[in-house]
Amino acid sequence: MHPEISKSLFEDQVQKVLTNPELIVNRGWLVLKHEYPNLVVAMRHRRSGLLRVLSLKFDGWNDQPPSLTLLRCNSEEELPQSQWPKNPQGRTYWHPGGWVSGGGIFIPSKPFMCMIGIREYHEHQQHVKDAWENYKNQSSYELGQLLIQVSEVFQKSDV
C-alpha cells in the first residue's frame, strides 16, 4: 500500500477513536501520541489502578497489522520484561523474550503480545499460516476495534 494511503487510513481511524469520548473514558485510555505510524496510548488497569503505556506502530497499515510494545511511563524507553502484564488464568497472550513453544519453536528475543491482529502474532513461526490477510478487511479489525481487543486482554491480565 502507498504510504500516503496507509497514513490517510490510519488518521481516519484514529479520528474515530479521538472523537469518541464515551469509548475513551469507559476504557480508561489516554491517547498520548497519534502521529503516523505511531499510536501511543496509556491504559489504566481497572483492578490494580496501574497505568501501562502501549505503543503501536502502524507502518504499512492495513497491509500489515500493528507492532506492539510497552513503554516506561516516564520515558519512551521500552518497559522491562519484568513489568509486562502477566497472563490471565489459562491464556498466554503475553510472552517473554526467548520463549520457546511446546513444539520447540523459538520466538524473538523481546517480549511480545500474542493476539490476532498484532504483528508479532502473525509473524512468528507458530502462526504464519494464520495470515493477517484473512482479517484486515473485517470491521472488527479496524484500528479502534483492535485497540479495544488489546485493552480487553490488558484488563484481563495481572499487572
Added chain:
Amino acid sequence: MGTQIQDLCSVATKPQIVNIQVVTGSGNYPSSGFEHYNSHELLSTVLHQAQQHLHLQNTAGGVAKTEDDRVLNPALTIAENNIQDKSQIFWAPTESGGGSFDASGNQ
C-alpha cells in the same frame, strides 16, 4: 402487601421506554444522544440496528457490556438484561489468540 406486589408485577410487565446508545470502536449508534427502545425488545434488536448503521461485519461472538463491565445477553430483552434508561452499551469483538497453556507455560 398485596397491592405492593401487584404494583411490582405491573412495573415488571408494563413496557417502558429506555434510551440507549451503543458504543463501539468503529463509532456509536446513534452518534450522539440516545435511541428510544421498548424495554420488552430484545437486546439483539438494538445491536442489529447498530450493526446496520455502523456497517459492522462479523459481529458474531462480540460481547456487549454495560458501563460497569457487566456482560449482557443479546437473547434477552432490555428489561431482562436490567438495562437502565440512558445507558451506554459497549459492544466489542472478542479478542483471539493467546492459546491455552500447560503448567510449564508452553502452548
